[in-house]
Amino acid sequence: MAENEIFILEDDLTTRAMLRVVLEKAGYQPVFFADGEALVAKSRHASPACILLDLCLPGISGLDVLGQLTDRTCPAPILMVSGQGDIPTAVRALRIGAADFVEKPFSPADLVARIESAGAGQPAHSANPLDHFKQSRGLTRRECEVLDHLIAGSSSKVIARKLGISPRTIEDHRARILQKAGVKTTAQLSIMAFKGPQALKDLPAAFGRRTVH
CATH class of the missing domain: 1.10.10.10 (Winged helix-like DNA-binding domain superfamily/Winged helix DNA-binding domain)
Known part of the structure; x- marks a missing residue:
């Protein structure tokens, strides 16, 4: 496992540039992918510290990529990122196997904290x-x-x-x-x-907590 690599599926160039600055400053090495197929293929042979998936992408959706990764029992924690605070979608992502659901816009400190929390490997309460x-x-x-x-x-x-x-x-x-x-x-x-009481302190604005810009 590459302890400092973060696989990222994000098609917005501005967001990519921001993520590169934030993650490199935090000591991570961001690795960007143009499409879900490329990320899934790479994940077969390499396990990063974390994977960030944008929900809304051209072609295959972030949820579809999430499903493919969890079907292959990808060991890396996966964070879904979305500009739309949609409760059913967030719940579906968590059901499929996402470690967290992060809403845009997010603060650099919040994103890094969520990545570190996901990487801590907190055990699930049960199989369901x-x-x-x-x-x-x-x-x-x-x-x-x-x-x-x-x-x-x-x-x-x-x-x-x-x-x-x-x-x-x-x-x-x-x-x-x-x-x-x-x-x-x-x-x-x-x-x-789906995530337990600890998750409430990390809720984005659309889920009941004020987001820091």
Whole structure:
């Protein structure tokens, strides 16, 4: 493993230049790739300290590349980077195997901290972190059903229609789930369910924490 190499899939030249300055200053060696296929091919023979994947790319998406890397049991921690704070997409990335989901714009210090945190190799709570979360928080069967729909991005009205109960009842369930989880928003709940309480301090602006520019 190259302890200081960071594989990066990013098509924006301005962002590339910024990442090069930030990472080299932090002691890392950024290695940029033009497309996902090239990165996946390189990862078959080399294991960097970390991989940064932009979510929105021409052709194959960052999530598709993430899936290919995790299918090949890539040992390097993978961070998804996106300019769109989309909760369902962030949850999907974490489900596929991303170590973190970083929203643009981010501060240099925050990015480096997230890379170092991912590289620390914090163990997962269980093979299925969502199941662990449900059990550890003592959620009822109905609350588990509501949680599944909430983290998929469904509104209270949509969930109510699917479960055959009123939107007001869904809101009551949501409030109890948030209380049991010890968080205030559905965004925080979604990330916590997959990453644990420690992840909340690193949340970007769109997920309930103010981003430092």
